[in-house]
Amino acid sequence: MDYSTLKKGLAVSFAALVGATSIASAQEASSAKVFGGAGQYRTWSLGVNGGVLSPFAVIGGSNDFTNWKAELGYGISLRKQISHAFGLEGNLFRGKVSGDNKDANAAGTVNGISNFETDIAYATDLRGVVNIGSVDFLHRENSVNFFVTAGYGVVAYNPKVNGVDKKGTWGDDGDKDYIKEAYIPVGAGVKFKVSDRVSFNLGYTLHFIDSDNFDGVYAKGTTKDKFSYGYAGLEFSLGSKAKQNLDWANPVALMYDELKDPSLRQEVEALKNRVANVEKAVEDLKKDSDGDGVSDQFDKCPGTPAGTAVDGSGCPLPKAPEPTAVSNASGFENIQFDFNSSVLKTDSYPTLDKLSSILRENGGKVTLKGYASSEGTAAYNMKLSKDRANSVKTYLVNTGVNSSQVGIKAYGEANPIASNDTEEGRIQNRRVETARN
Structure with a gap:
């Protein structure tokens, strides 16, 4: 041989x-993704x-x-x-x-x-x-x-x-x-x-x-x-x-x-705006006009005289301002998602920016509760609801919120707020709810 x-x-x-x-x-022939894996074929x-x-x-x-x-x-x-x-x-x-x-x-x-x-x-x-x-x-x-x-x-x-x-x-x-x-x-x-x-x-x-x-x-x-x-x-x-x-x-x-998909282009433009905002926020964080060691972004008492001892909020010692009480009621709209997706929609950014501002300025914690509609298996929907909650957490952390302030819970298709027998109801069930602790 x-x-x-x-x-x-x-x-x-x-x-x-x-x-x-x-x-x-x-x-699935009409929804295959470039990096979706061989399992879709x-x-x-x-x-x-x-x-x-x-x-x-x-x-x-x-x-x-x-x-x-x-x-x-x-x-x-x-x-x-x-x-x-x-x-x-x-x-x-x-x-x-x-x-x-x-x-x-x-x-x-x-x-x-x-x-x-x-x-x-x-x-x-x-x-x-x-x-x-x-x-x-x-x-x-x-x-x-x-x-x-x-x-x-x-x-x-x-x-x-x-x-x-x-x-x-x-x-x-x-x-x-x-x-x-x-x-x-x-x-x-x-x-x-x-x-x-x-x-x-x-x-x-x-x-x-x-x-x-x-x-x-x-x-x-x-x-x-x-x-x-x-x-x-x-x-x-x-x-x-x-x-x-x-x-x-x-x-x-x-x-x-x-790449030719208009919705993808909109997402790219929205991401560009978010990057610009983050860059501006970083510059604001560095600025300290009165030189007291606390940046203007977090300085609650701007213009303190040079050499004045201040606390973490930039106010003179020994009297530090009492922290502002924050209601435990959420008061935020649910964060909605598209079918079988954990990608944030651009129309949810204003709500998330408001929540981020409150957590950064006042402290406290929030729990993100992820949900899914009833299509697919229970195990898959549990994972999808967790991914959605993690997407919201990632956004908040990227805007300056401490990771320890944000907890997540996944409920899958449990606790629907509308009927899963109609598409209108299923759209409402694809959500993340926020709960202040």
């Missing part, structure tokens, strides 16, 4: 796996194929016979799509490969050999499949994909030379029907999307065998036999019809669409 050949094939497969998986680490597919087997290869190379005959091959495949660009595929196929020497000379023989016919009992392999491009790369879903494959497999075959069948004479003990050898499959192809579930594939694969006996002729001790398979087939996507097939998803187009 030529282990160097096998090592090279395995290295190619491993490199493709590592490269494509790194791309995936950076991933269908990732399994089953294929059937048929085509022509030949001992010749399009890349050329040596061959023990001058002519080949078109013989039937057929097989099945099962693929797991790991990322937008990479999948692992198991293949199993059968068929027959044959050729002759009719053009070698007038006798049509070479060293007394006129023809061969090799029956493939089975050939099975595992391949890495890399999607390398699409002709419609700006669409959310591709309709034409090009791919390359490489892997490792085992073939069981029985070669017949000049019509002589040696079945039952192979193996170390001379009692086996078939010879078994390792091979490296390397191929390329194109697939066309027929429907959300079905694609039509055209492909060509070279099989480099780790022996020189595939055609029954030991021509040279340093050469290895090979055979090729040109095929057409159908591939069927498995899984929930509510999800898009990951094999056809296009992250470049998805990102393009998201």
Whole structure:
């Protein structure tokens, strides 16, 4: 067995796996997100194929016979799509490969050999499949994909030379029907999307065998036999019809669409304004007009004479002003969220800014109670309600509120304030409530 050949094939497969998986680490048909993960797609597919087997290869190379005959091959495949660009595929196929020497000379023989016919009992392999491009790369879903494959497999075959069948004479003990050898499959192809579930594939694969006996002729001790398979087939996507097939998803187009989304642009502009406000607040925090060591932002007694001892609020000692009493009643509107989202809406910023100002100026604590509507599982809604409460807390902390002043509680779909049987009611239930402690 030529282990160097096998090592090279395995290295190619491993490199493709590592490269494509790194791309995936950076991933419902109408709501798929660029970084939403593979769970939002269908990732399994089953294929059937048929085509022509030949001992010749399009890349050329040596061959023990001058002519080949078109013989039937057929097989099945099962693929797991790991990322937008990479999948692992198991293949199993059968068929027959044959050729002759009719053009070698007038006798049509070479060293007394006129023809061969090799029956493939089975050939099975595992391949890495890399999607390398699409002709419609700006669409959310591709309709034409090009791919390359490489892997490792085992073939069981029985070669017949000049019509002589040696079945039952192979193996170390001379009692086996078939010879078994390792091979490296390397191929390329194109697939066309027929429907959300079905694609039509055209492909060509070279099989480099780790022996020189595939055609029954030991021509040279340093050469290895090979055979090729040109095929057409159908591939069927498995899984929930509510999800898009990951094999056809296009992250470049998805990102393009998201960047063109008007609501996203509004969010970006709102974030820019918030950053500007935060920068201004930082500058205000640094300013200390009377030089008493307390910034103007928190100085309740501005203009104290130089050298005057002051407390933390900037007022002269020993009489410090009593802290202002704050009502425990919340008095704040609920913070609303969109369906299946924990992203703050811009119209909630004024309410949150008011709450932030009160907590920063007067101290005290607040508990954020997160809720969700009844769509989805109870466990998922519990996590979503916690994420919503955390989004509000993050906003408050980013505007200067101490993290210890803000607590969160998640209630999931419990304690609805409106009916979950209507969309109007569900909208009200997607909320975070504030409670002063």
